[in-house]
Amino acid sequence: MTAQEAAPGGDALEVFRRDVQAWLQENFPQELAGQDNPLAAIEGNAPASPAAQAWKAAIGSRGWGTPTWPREYGGGGLDHRQAKILNEEMAAVGAWNPIGGMGVMMLGPTLLEFASEEQKRRHIPPICRSEIRWCQGYSEPGAGSDLAALQTRAEDCGDHYLINGQKTWTSGGQWADWCFALVRTDKQRKHDGISFLLIDMQSPGVEVRPIQLISGTSPFCETFFTDVRVPKENLVGEENGGWTIGKRLLQHERTNLSGGAAGRGGRGGGSLAKIGEYYLGKNDAGQLPDADLRTRIARFEMRQRAFRLTAQRVLAEARSGAPAAASSILKNVGAELTQERAELTLEMMGLNGLGWEGDGFTPQELMATRGWLWGKAVSIYGGTAEIQNNVIAKRILGMQGE
Amino acid sequence: MAVLNEEQRLLRDMARDWADQQSPVSAFRRLRDSGTPGVDPATWQSMANMGWAGIVIPEAHGGSNFGYLGLGLVLEESARTLTASPLAASALGAASALVLGGNPEQQARYLPGIASGELIACLAIDDGPRHQPQSFSTRASRSDDGWVLHGSKAFVAEGGQAQLLVVAAETDSGPALFLVEVDTPGLERAARHLADARDHCALQLDAVVLPEAALLGAAGDRKLLDAVLDRARIGAAAEMLGMAVQSFNLTLDYLKTRVQFDEIIARFQALQHRMARLFTEIELLRSTVEEALAAIDRDDPELPQLASLAKATANDTLHLMSREMIQLHGGIGMTDEHDAGFYLKRARVLENSWGNASFHRDRYARLCGY
Structure with missing residues (x-):
């Protein structure tokens, strides 16, 4: 019996920690230490080095890229304390988790909750190994904030559905293998006429066109479906029962997006005060010479700290069983x-x-321009700020009325 | 990061029930109308009977040594219903000064009385209407066998009912804190009636002669002064959190009952989004307050930053909340009959106490080196 299968007490956790250290020593290529690229997800499909590929394969087959998912579907089967130890030990040697993307962030947890046994066995293990890349087929030209207005039609043809319609903002659509999509299976009913479908992007009739953004990058696509045949075994949950599943997936998305903002807002790019000092210098009192800017930096950094404390508090309270309705606030x-x-x-x-x-520009300056423009998306995707405020008002504050 | 343990949750629930049942806002209203603003011996006695006056005082001196997070929870709950008590002034402010800076004799003399609630003490720091602890115009000069104080103090919170004052004064070697009993010759107190109808007074110190034993810690110990002030700031932030929570809840209840255009106005999106924003701000505030309180208990070296973070966030948040409370109530919120005005007035007093938002943003920036 290995350590992570035992019911771990303090000693068992120490044994586990040593197992992790030994495993990392053997499997994490030292030349990769500290080379994580947090922007990889939006920068596209850059070819990975042989070492990076080996690392991905090693952690993927061990299940530690999805440490808390069940072992039977390819996850690590770890509890939260073990997962924390894994994180700590990875950080200690400069390793990072290369298993990510929408499969890990959104689809996997949703499948674990709603999918059939057969679907779980087929679709979750490749997510754990990062072999299959997933994209999200939710928004349509006429269905953004009002997502349930979606029109992409799935016609019942006996053993399969026939899909016709258009999705947009399909993140990573141009290099995705599969798409999880919300489609309309009943025209008469709005929310109760939507189904959750898994679509193979290689199917005949799927066409993908990248959308160029104001930042010059193309992380999103338009995806067109013309008479695409999807076997019925790819329906998750009940026909016309997709809205509940789709909404749960959005909760996972929000939590992950806010978590990302927490991480990047802090660590990326160093402290704002240091940037200010580099560009503006300091006065005789050792302060930024622009008093107005200095105040706004202080205001920003204090708010950021309050945000991080809140993210930690929400996480801790969620673990102790208190309601975690706070993902909209954090987002x-x-x-x-x-x-x-x-x-x-x-x-x-x-x-x-x-x-x-x-x-004429430093790499940091060029990145600042692109990052600034790309950043305008973060209050729009995953539910706009306005939609989050609706969620807070209605679900948390009960302002919907009768 | 602060996560409440079982005992702390019990204390909070007890304080919440007590405030709702024994000290609702209607009690504050009666007190305001009674002609002795801010001073309510019966309520203070009730709080003292629960042991709340001794929460941060060591057991050897009659306290429970339960910690600042615990006291912060009681401050939050009691301020939520605008309880007029010297809990922050005496059990937090003055008690902290004695716990941190007092020698064994000073502690033995005063702390048991503070812990039992019989002795009410308070901090007398600022010389003027703003928080400026960098230097004091009140002077303390050495005499043959002690000190002589000259100067004045403005807006001493709970100073009218206090028997013991912790007075800040400038010495030749820097700032110092002195224990001054209120019947000391040369000390005059005058009530100052602020909009919040609480106990405030001005002090005049005219050749106040003190023994050497009146000095807390060492003269020129700015660290002691800062440590005491940070506790007072965090305590005020905890009170402001309670007020923000209650202002929010009262406003939300009102929106859910007020009907216009044949609809409950809570259903209007323009109002929903304002409430969502206020809710978000109060959640952030709670995180900063609980973290700052826990930071005192674990003796965190970043306490000064966390104190300024909590107080600045409390100032901004309660300021916004108290304005929105009036606006979202409409005309009824302007009437004296409604409680909204009480929260607005008390909010501004606490915003101006122990440093306003710009004071604490400036301090935070300096502490972070820019």
């Missing part, structure tokens, strides 16, 4: 901080912070 404040940070950075850099390409 909104996280988005606001991401954008504010970018705006303050630009302001300090002056016109250097608007460099688009070519000579």
Whole structure:
């Protein structure tokens, strides 16, 4: 019996920690230490080095990229304390988790809750090994914030559905293998006419066109479905029961997005005060010479700290069983901080912070421009700030009335 | 990060029930109308009987040594219903000064009385209407066998009912804190009636002669002063959190009952989004307050930053909440009959006490090196 299968007490956890250390020593290629790229998800499909591929394969087959998922579906089967130890030991050697994407963040947890045994056995293990890339087929040109207005039609043809329609903002659609989509199976009913379907992107009739954003990148696509045949075994849950499943998936999305904002808002790019010092210098009192800017930086950094404390508190309270209705709060404040940070950075850099390409700019300045523009998306995707406020008002504050 | 343990949750629930049943806002209203603003011996006695005056005082001196997070929970709950008591001034402010800076004789002399609630003490720090602890115009000069104080103090919270004052004064070697009993010759007190109808007074110190034993800690110990002030700031932030929570809840209840255009106005999205924002801000505030309280208990070296974070966040949040409370209530919120005005007035007093938001943002930036 290995350590993670035992009911772990203090000693068992120490044994587990040593197991992890030994495993990392053997499997994490030292030349990769500290080379995590947090922007990989939006920068596209850059070819991975052989070492990175080996690392991905090693952690994927061990299940530790999805440490708390059940072992029977390819996860790590760890409890929270063991997962924490794994994180700590990975950080200690500069390792990171290369198993990610929408399969891990959104679809996997949703399948674990709603999918049939057969679907779980087929679709979850490749997610744990990061072999299959998933994209999200939710929004449509006419269905953004009002997602349930979606029109993409799934016609019942006996043993399969015939799909016709258009999805948009399909994140990573151009390099995805599969798509989880919300489709309309009943035209007469709005929310109760939607089904949750898994679609193979190689199917005839699927066409993907990247959308170029104001930041110059194309992380999203338009996806067209023309007479696409999808076997009925790819329906998750009941026909016309997809709205509940789809909404639960959005909760996972929100939690992950706010978590990302918490991480990046803090660590990425160093402290704003240091950037200010580099571009503006300091006065005789050792302060940033622009008093107004200095105050706004302090305000930002204090709010960011309050946000992180809140994220920690929500997590801790959720573990102790208190209701965790706070993902909308975290998503909104996280988005606001991401954008504010970018705006303050630009302001300090002056016109250097608007460099688009070519000579005359530091790599940081060019990244600041692109990051600033890309950041405008964070209060729109995953449910706009306004939709989050609706969720807070209705679900938490009960302001919907009778 | 602060997660409440079972004992702390019990204490909070007890304080919540007590405030709702023994000290509702209607009690504060009666007190305001009674002609002796801010001073309510019976309520204080009831709080003292629960042991709340001794929460941060060591057991050897009659307290329970339960910690600042525990006291913060009681402050939050009692301030939620605007309880007029010297809990923050005496059990937090003055008690902290004695616990942190007092020698064994000073502690033995005063702490048991503070812990039992019989002795009411308070901090007398600021010389003027703003929080400026960098230097004091009140002077303390050495005499043959002690000290002589000259100067004045403004807006001493709970100073009218206090028997013991912890007075800040400038010495030749820097700031110092002195224990001054209120019947000391040369000390005059005058009530100052602020909009919040609480106990505030001005002090005049005219050649107040003190023995050496009146000095807390060492003269020029700015760290002691800062440590005491940070506790007072965090305590005020805890009270402000309670007020923000109650202002929010009262406003939400009102929106859910007020009908206009044949609809409950809580259903209007313009109002929903304002409430969602206020709710978000109060959640952030709670995180900063609980973290700052826990930071005192674990003696965190970042306590000064966390104190300024909590107080600045409390100032901004309660300021916004108290304005929105009036606006969202409409005309009824402008009437004296309604409680909204009490929260608005008390909010501004606490915002101006122990440093306003710009004071604490400036301090935070300096502490972070910019």
